[in-house]
Amino acid sequence: MKQKSVTAVTLGCKLNYAETSAILDMLLQEGWQLAEPGDRADLFIVHTCAVTGQAEQKSRQQIRKIIRKNPGSRIAVIGCYAQLDPGRVAGIDGVSLVLGTTDKFELAHYTGEAGSPGLAPLVVVSPVRDLDVALPGSSMLCRPDKGRTRAFLKIQDGCSHGCSYCTIPNIRGRSRSVPLDVVLERAAGIAGAGYREIVLTGVNIADYRDGQTRFPDLLRRLEQVDVSRIRIGSVEPDLLDLDLIGTVAASGKIMPHFHLPLQSGSDRILKSMGRHYDTATYRKRFIQAVEAIPGCGIGADVMTGYPGEGAQEFDEMYRFLESLPTAYLHVFTCSVRPGTTLSRQVARRELRTVPHAEAASRASRLAGLARRLEQNFASLSVGRSLRVLFEEGVGNPDGTVRWSGYSENYLRVDVDLDPDATPDAMRGSVHEVLVDGVGEDLHLTGRLLS
């Protein structure tokens, strides 16, 4: 009997990528095979995201595009957007199967029942339950285009912080952690498979807890795993304490890079958002980290257009951001999510929404600032050498190959190499690079030292 083929597209966060790998791994154990890139697949998985209104829209666009381009394939839509709005997803013509955030791990059991193209879709979306978070399967399927460079390791799921604008707790439940022994076993498996970097993923990873083991304890245990690099995903500012900063500062494996979501630089708005820190605390933790960890790169999420944000609050945020040596900014405009505290406050007219045009203009001002901050931080590395894990090489018109990868503090670095002068196994190897400039795309440029 012909082996059935499967492929997947993943939207959203690194956690979704780790989970897609685990789900594909389970299907392979059930006799499915991965479709070659560009080949037709019997089953096409769309792993969705719903963190913002824009993310939902992107999910719908992807679903429709995949249905158009893959006539005859069964389309399984899974994850956060399927959990948040299963009816709307099932209503998209061509969808065969809709699975929520907990049901998606049972995909292998539903493939037989999934509606064939043209038939009504099968919808299985259970209420969010605080299920075990340890991913079934091995969750480290290789990405052929990136070789065995970085693997995502899920250590935690859900969140109990309860920020007023956030829909994630409604979709993924409260904070839960993968048992320590499972995390260590998975990390050893990833190292054994030849990956050079482990990226720790979850929703609120620094909230990790297994008995007496807290996040810094877990990191110290992971240091014993035979892998070159361990990268921390997003850390909530209230959880970036001296123990965590000290653990990273003392480590040769944990990368000097934090993604520290700020959201707003106005204390009044931070309070309204229900965030667990004020600007003084954020600044203190930021400075403690950059002083303790040489070359540390700290990036941040910022959100503008939050209901109640006036010109004064926006200026406070702008000046606050200007005052910190941030490595990069991810700029979002606030979207009022259904089922959140914020949506109820807006409905009760306790908070006034910011006109779309005004929010868009503020976001564009922040994007300009983001580019300036990123340029400033990148240029600090000119004339210095950085250790870079190379991921991919693309041919240049002049016959050289542009190899790219991330430095330890998460700067993108490009090196142009003559194919004859290229070290063996460039993909997935770490090399010392002497930085000689910052490109238009804000990637660093340089030459190999080793």
Ligand code: SF4
């Ligand atoms: S910390 Fe806040 S914004 Fe982040 S996932 Fe938790 S509730 Fe959402």
